Amino acid sequence: MALAASISLSVSSHSRRSLVSVKPFRSSIQPTIFKSGGTLRNPTFRISASSMSIETPEKISQNSFFDRKESGFLHFVKYHGLGNDFIMVDNRDSLEPRVTPDKAVKLCDRNFGIGADGVIFAMPGINGTDYSMRIFNSDGSEPEMCGNGVRCFARFIAELDNLQGRRSFTVHTGAGLIVPEIQDNGKVRVDMGQPILTASDIPTNLPANKDQAVVRSELEVDGVTWNVTCVSMGNPHCVTFGTKQNKTLQVDDLNLAELGPKFEHHIMFPARTNTEFVQVLSHSHLKMRVWERGAGATLACGTGACAVVVAAVLEGRSERSCSVDLPGGPLEIEWNEKDNHVYMTGPAEVVFYGSVRI
Numbered sequence: 377m378a379l380a381a382s383i384s385l386s387v388s389s390h391s392r393r394s395l396v397s398v399k400p401f402r403s404s405i406q407p408t409i410f411k412s413g414g415t416l417r418n419p420t421f422r423i424s425a426s427s428m429s430i431e432t433p434e435k436i437s438q439n440s441f442f443d444r445k446e447s448g449f450l451h452f453v454k455y456h457g458l459g460n461d462f463i464m465v466d467n468r469d470s471l472e473p474r475v476t477p478d479k480a481v482k483l484c485d486r487n488f489g490i491g492a493d494g495v496i497f498a499m500p501g502i503n504g505t506d507y508s509m510r511i512f513n514s515d516g517s518e519p520e521m522c523g524n525g526v527r528c529f530a531r532f533i534a535e536l537d538n539l540q541g542r543r544s545f546t547v548h549t550g551a552g553l554i555v556p557e558i559q560d561n562g563k564v565r566v567d568m569g570q571p572i573l574t575a576s577d578i579p580t581n582l583p584a585n586k587d588q589a590v591v592r593s594e595l596e597v598d599g600v601t602w603n604v605t606c607v608s609m610g611n612p613h614c615v616t617f618g619t620k621q622n623k624t625l626q627v628d629d630l631n632l633a634e635l636g637p638k639f640e641h642h643i644m645f646p647a648r649t650n651t652e653f654v655q656v657l658s659h660s661h662l663k664m665r666v667w668e669r670g671a672g673a674t675l676a677c678g679t680g681a682c683a684v685v686v687a688a689v690l691e692g693r694s695e696r697s698c699s700v701d702l703p704g705g706p707l708e709i710e711w712n713e714k715d716n717h718v719y720m721t722g723p724a725e726v727v728f729y730g731s732v733r734i
């Protein structure tokens with residue numbers, strides 16, 4: 377759909393009202409939406425264009441979106457990776473995030489804010505890397521890494537910086553060095569590094585049962601015994617393929633909103649955890665739903681999909697290369713035998729460009 381929009385948003389920390397005006401162009405649809413209120417509170421505050429097509433960067437640079445520097449406003453681009461959506465902030469001039477965790481919570485609010493699963497900051501590189509990436513979850517907590525986010529980050533950087541034909545660069549994250557590469561088809565392949573399996577490093581209080589790892593262990597949740605494997609991709613994941621009583625899951629039947637928080641806040645996970653519920657469709661095809669730490673049920677989780685393939689291999693359920701179906705679409709994951717790194721390939725798309733008063 378070649379829909380492009382001009383969007384105005386105002387999010388105030390004092391008033392929880394918001395106003396959205398959407399004016400599409402290059403489209404026969406011409407709605408004007410006032411999300412609440414009905415009057416344009418910032419008539420001089422006009423926002424740049426966006427497109428759901430991949431020609432967006434050229435169009436946007438013509439409009440000098442990224443040159444906008446008005447004080448009191450945050451200019452952002454909203455991206456998504458399979459529906460896991462992020463407010464991307466150009467923070468290349470400072471290692472201090474331009475938005476506080478409290479403000480991130482407000483911006484991520486789907487009713488009173490822009491709406492997103494997190495806020496991501498593109499920052500100067502450290503330790504010899506080209507860039508650094510930091511992220512706040514929608515609850516304001518700061519995770520170490522975000523797989524879908526780093527694909528969005530790669531496309532965002534390609535828009536922001538003149539990479540002179542370079543397709544790949546290095547990114548410092550809380551999970552260490554991450555290397556995304558933009559492919560000819562626009563998808564992003566990411567070297568996600570090595571999975572961490574040592575129980576205390578994940579961290580989990582579940583006792584190690586295979587070398588130092590927790591593989592197909594038992595986790596008691598509200599009187600039900602789940603079989604779980606714990607993996608860190610820099611951030612913690614608890615992967616389950618079923619319970620002791622019911623060894624295979626039909627993931628569509630799960631009540632995630634009820635189950636998810638019980639795993640996230642379980643005493644066995646001192647840093648909380650992301651949880652993936654997985655159904656094996658074949659040795660190279662998995663289906664998962666995720667409850668994310670600090671964000672709840674999301675449409676996709678890149679680090680989660682990586683953790684799922686690592687867990688599936690450790691439990692002898694799959695090959696090292698798998699398609700992983702998430703509610704928002706598929707990711708291709710490979711746990712490479714030679715270098716022990718996990719590689720993730722998937723899309724990252726612009727949703728819209730906007731500015732918000734901060």
Ligand SMILES: N[C@@H](CCC[C@H](N)C(=O)O)C(=O)O
Pocket residue numbers: 460513518519520521522523524525611612650668669670671674676677678679680
């Ligand atoms: N959606 C992300 C993971 C984001 C961080 C996570 N909620 C955490 O707290 O660890 C992904 O795509 O990996």
